[in-house]
Amino acid sequence: MLVSPHILFNHCYGKYTIAAVNVFNMEQIHGLFAAAEYSSTPIIVQVTPVARNYAHPTMIMAMIKAAAKIYPKVVFSIHLDHGNETHALDAIDQGYTSVMIDASHDDFESNIQRTKTVVEAAHPRNVFVEAELGVLSGVEDDLSVAENHAKYTDPCQAKEFVDRSGCDSLAVAIGTSHGAYKFSGGKGLQFAVLEKIQQALPEFPLVLHGSSGVKRNDIDEINRLGGALLKNASGVTDEEIKKAIPYGICKVNIATDLRLLWTKVHRLFFAEHPDQFDPVVPGKMYMEAYKTFMIERFEVFGSKGKASALKLN
């Protein structure tokens, strides 16, 4: 069942968090919906502009709608991740329940105005709007931000930003980063900043981007099989995610971990079966591994079993 993030966040605030997972292809959509149905877990399916360009906006939406029929018990929202105004308006027309306008690289006033423009288009059509304040390091789509140009969310600006822009949730920069190069500086999440943001915006849903775990074993395994990924990369720990939930983190974005999983499954398969060339065989293995991975994430996020507790209708 397709629902607004309002329903999900009203239920989870302070108690558990919703996995928001980026999808690019059919295998990932199957893996995600299969895991959500198995665990009775509400999810946010999210799509970046790059994913829309890769699959085609119509194709990716059609696959998500097909998944909703194949896995009818799944409670989910469809969210545009890191869009601009054009992407957001297009996603609203396509039936997304939620859009992110990312003007976080602009100055404060421009970020407010651009977010407000999207809010004014989205709210009359009951579409939820996520905005971002602060700048994460790393690579998201085609934008790269060096670690020394990243900027934590300023708690003093957070309330003014939300009041004036009218956004429904806020992505905060508190030390996470995009891509498989997380935390190479080893600083971890900044809970003192997060606490101040929550005090400024009590009961307001906050979003954590760049929250893959990036397990060392997976990086080592990929490199052993011929990969050349950064060895000292590490992501957000399970303990950090759990600790962030009472501070109002209602949505945790995951993309990198599922890309690493794709790489690991395929590198391993072709290393062990150099004579094979059928995409169906490793594709099935990836879907299974994806499902198993997400079921374990839902446990950590505390969202397992919560789809039935939502009392929809």
Ligand SMILES: [Zn+2]
């Ligand atoms: Zn992001």
